[in-house]
Amino acid sequence: MAKSDDCMRILQGLLVFGNVVIGMCGIALTAECIYFVSDPHGLYPLLEDTENNDIHAAAWIGIFVGFALFALSILGIIGIIKSDRTLLLVYIILMLITFAFEMASCITAATHRDFLTPNIFLKQMLERYQNSEPANNNDKLMIEGVTKTWDKIMLQNHCCGVLGPSDWQEYTSAFRVTHSDADFPWPRKCCAMDEQGLPISLDGCKLGVPGYYNSDGCYDAISGPMNTHAWGVAWFGFAILCWTFCVLLGTMFYWSGIEY
Amino acid sequence: TMLPLLLLLLPAAHGIVEHVAYTPFLTKTPVLEGLTTGSTFVLEQPRCVFDDKYSNADIWLVVALEKTATAFNNTVAPGTPASAFQNFPDSVPAYMTLNATLANYPCPKASGEITVLRVGSETSCTEDVARPTCNGPLSGPGPYMVKFLALEGSEPVAETDWSTPIMLRTAKSPNSISTTDEGHSAGMIAITTILSILFAILLAGLVAMLIFWGSDTCGGSSPFSKPEAVTVRRYNTHHVYDQPAARL
Numbered sequence: 179m180a181k182s183d184d185c186m187r188i189l190q191g192l193l194v195f196g197n198v199v200i201g202m203c204g205i206a207l208t209a210e211c212i213y214f215v216s217d218p219h220g221l222y223p224l225l226e227d228t229e230n231n232d233i234h235a236a237a238w239i240g241i242f243v244g245f246a247l248f249a250l251s252i253l254g255i256i257g258i259i260k261s262d263r264t265l266l267l268v269y270i271i272l273m274l275i276t277f278a279f280e281m282a283s284c285i286t287a288a289t290h291r292d293f294l295t296p297n298i299f300l301k302q303m304l305e306r307y308q309n310s311e312p313a314n315n316n317d318k319l320m321i322e323g324v325t326k327t328w329d330k331i332m333l334q335n336h337c338c339g340v341l342g343p344s345d346w347q348e349y350t351s352a353f354r355v356t357h358s359d360a361d362f363p364w365p366r367k368c369c370a371m372d373e374q375g376l377p378i379s380l381d382g383c384k385l386g387v388p389g390y391y392n393s394d395g396c397y398d399a400i401s402g403p404m405n406t407h408a409w410g411v412a413w414f415g416f417a418i419l420c421w422t423f424c425v426l427l428g429t430m431f432y433w434s435g436i437e438y
Numbered sequence: 439t440m441l442p443l444l445l446l447l448l449p450a451a452h453g454i455v456e457h458v459a460y461t462p463f464l465t466k467t468p469v470l471e472g473l474t475t476g477s478t479f480v481l482e483q484p485r486c487v488f489d490d491k492y493s494n495a496d497i498w499l500v501v502a503l504e505k506t507a508t509a510f511n512n513t514v515a516p517g518t519p520a521s522a523f524q525n526f527p528d529s530v531p532a533y534m535t536l537n538a539t540l541a542n543y544p545c546p547k548a549s550g551e552i553t554v555l556r557v558g559s560e561t562s563c564t565e566d567v568a569r570p571t572c573n574g575p576l577s578g579p580g581p582y583m584v585k586f587l588a589l590e591g592s593e594p595v596a597e598t599d600w601s602t603p604i605m606l607r608t609a610k611s612p613n614s615i616s617t618t619d620e621g622h623s624a625g626m627i628a629i630t631t632i633l634s635i636l637f638a639i640l641l642a643g644l645v646a647m648l649i650f651w652g653s654d655t656c657g658g659s660s661p662f663s664k665p666e667a668v669t670v671r672r673y674n675t676h677h678v679y680d681q682p683a684a685r686l
Contacts, residue, residue, distance in 0.1 A: 270647075274640055281633045288626035297617050304612040343471055350609040359476040360558050360575035384559075385480060386471025387552060393471065409625075416629050423636045430643045434650065 189432050193258045196425035197251040203418045204247030210410055211240035219403040220330060223323030227302055228294070233404070236287035236411050243280045247418070250276060254429065266433045273426055277419060284415040291408035296397045300340040300349075303328060308365070309352035328396075329367050337396035338368035343386070345395070368392045455512055455594045460487045462584050462601040465554050474606050477575035478558030481601075484586050485553055486545035488596060493540045495588040495595055501557060502532030504581045504603045512587060512594040522570030523563075527578075534587070535573045557584070579606040 214237040225231040250273055257265035307328050312318035332338055339345035346353065346364040353365060361384070369383035370390050377383050382390030464473055465482045473480050481499075488497060502510050509531035514520045516534040526533040536555055547553055556573075563572035576582065581603035588596040 270644060274637075274644060277637060277640065281637055284633060285626070285630050288629050289622065292621075292623050292626055295617070297615050301612050301615045301617055304615075347475055347607050348609060349612050349615070351612065354609070358561055358575065360478050360561050363472045363475045363478075381556075384472060385552075385554065385556065386473070388468055391471065412625070412629055416633065419633060419636065423640060426640055427643060430647050434647055 186432070186435060189428060189435075190258055190261075193425060193428050193432060194255050196421070196428065197254040197258070200254075200418070200422055200425060201248045201251035203421070204244040204251065206244070207247065207414060207418060208241050208244030210414060211237040211244065214407045214410065215241065220327060221400060221403060223320075223327045224299065224302065224400070225294075225404075227306060227320045227324050228298060230290060230293055232286050232290040233294075233408050233411070236283040236290070237407070239279055239283040239286075240411050240415065243276055243283060243415075246272075246276045246279075247422070254425075258429070258432065261436050263433060263436050266429060266436075270426060270429055270433065273422065277422060277426070280415050280419055284412045284419070287408045287411040287415075291405065291412070294401070294404060296340050296401075299397065299400060300345060303340055304345070304349050304351040304353075307351065307353050308356065310356050311352075331396050331399055332365070332367040332392065333371070335394075335396060335399040336370075336392045337394045337399055338364055338392040339395055340397050340400075341395040342393065343368055343391060364391070456596040458487055458586075458596050458598045460484065460586075460598040462586060462598060464604065465552075468552065470554075474604065475558075476579075476607050476609055477577065478556055479576075479582070479604055479606060481555045481557060481584065483543050483547075483553040483555055484598065485543050485547045487543075487586070487598065488540055488588055490540070492588050492590075492596055495590045496537050496539060497543070498534045498587050498589060499536040499555065499557070499584055500532050500534050500587050501526070501576075501582060501584050502600075503527055504583050506531035507583045507600055512597060515592050516589070517570050519567075519570065522567065523572040523574050524565065524567050524570065533570075535571050537571065576606065579608045581605045 215234065222231070222234065225234060250269060253265065254269045254273070256262075257269050302324065306321050306324040308325055309321045312321050343364040347359075353362075357365075363384055363386070366377060366383075368391055369377035369380065370392065372378050377390075379387075379390050462481055462484065465480045470480055472478070484497065488495070496516075498516050500510060506527065514532075514534070516537065519525055520530055521532065521534040522530065523533045523535060536557070543553075558573065558575040560573040561575060563569040564574040566572065583600045583603055585600045586598045587594055
């Protein structure tokens with residue numbers, strides 16, 4: 179009996195420790211997801227326009243799941259120390275529900291990250307950037323969002339187009355409708371700028387002389403933060419869930435060992 | 439009799455156009471992103487091509503389509519409807535533009551200088567018939583051929599070879615960009631399968647727990663007693679002390 183007692187005491191200790199870790203990870207998950215939702219790189223308008231911003235939704239779920247994990251871990255610790263069967267049963271069931279939500283968030287983040295290929299952004303940029311004929315008011319807002327975001331990306335990251343300035347030459351675009359090919363082989367924002375925000379040499383930029391225009395594509399600048407966002411939610415959530423799985427199995431084991 | 443013969447020869451000699459062995463080409467250095475666009479292209483300037491004896495001549499650029507190049511006549515005067523940009527390619531086989539003198543093309547070329555001629559850069563005069571020598575953007579993808587022609591007054595005196603055909607870029611529609619799913623990454627598949635398995639195990643565990651509610655499980659042969667269990671009063675029995683005595 180003493181030996182079984184010891185085993186249970188060890189299990190109790192381990193479970194408390196496990197719950198402490200879950201609680202801390204829950205807070206970390208909430209913080210991480212709040213950071214992603216706040217959109218520090220300003221890329222949300224691009225996502226919003228693709229009508230596939232489920233990565234954003236996954237981050238929102240992450241915020242609430244993190245908080246739930248923290249609250250439930252406290253409940254778990256109390257239940258284990260008191261060895262209360264009802265409390266632990268409630269804990270297990272609520273944890274399973276939280277597990278299911280977090281699972282959904284991870285899978286959503288991973289799946290929708292795969293959806294965001296260079297082609298999606300290329301097509302969006304060609305069809306939306308500086309489009310002068312919006313279909314309706316909502317369209318107009320989307321177009322403005324996309325245009326402003328692209329201008330900001332191209333200026334800050336010294337890049338042009340998704341794969342390069344030749345994107346603007348290889349494909350027709352909404353931009354091309356209002357800006358002639360001879361005057362604007364690519365948008366002005368692709369030119370190397372001076373301190374006042376004006377092109378250093380407009381002729382150099384139009385000719386495509388190295389040093390006077392941005393020759394890199396912007397895809398790396400877009401996919402970098404987006405990858406961090408998606409994998410941050412997906413893999414961190416996955417790690418938490420693996421740990422939670424172990425703690426829950428231990429709790430179920432412990433629960434069944436409590437004298438009724 | 440020699441005199442009339444000489445007089446006959448002189449006008450003929452006056453009409454000979456010197457053929458300069460130079461083929462116009464697109465700029466090779468530096469490598470330009472906009473070497474050819476949808477409506478423009480960039481030629482290397484004809485430096486050290488024409489002799490100094492043409493320092494008074496106007497050097498014009500003749501732009502034609504590959505199929506109309508042979509129809510161009512050197513005697514066509516620049517700045518007339520027969521060589522106007524606005525009439526090309528509908529009614530004239532070629533147009534003349536970008537006139538310069540040898541002073542604009544000093545020889546030798548200073549090192550590090552970018553010496554280019556951008557054909558198609560003037561967008562303001564495309565419709566202006568008062569500007570027949572407009573260097574306007576080209577309307578089709580070509581292929582185009584160009585040559586340089588030196589004129590003294592209105593007489594052609596030297597010309598270069600026709601260039602090789604220059605093809606401009608054609609733009610595709612964005613609808614041709616395929617955005618269909620390119621498959622799922624390994625990471626996503628791993629996450630989905632492993633999490634599904636874990637969740638299934640937990641659900642099974644929950645079900646097992648509820649089914650065996652209250653009964654002994656593999657937790658141990660004796661159930662773990664709660665700390666607030668009834669405290670058992672310790673008491674001494676005679677048995678404990680008598681037993682060893684009995685054995686003796």
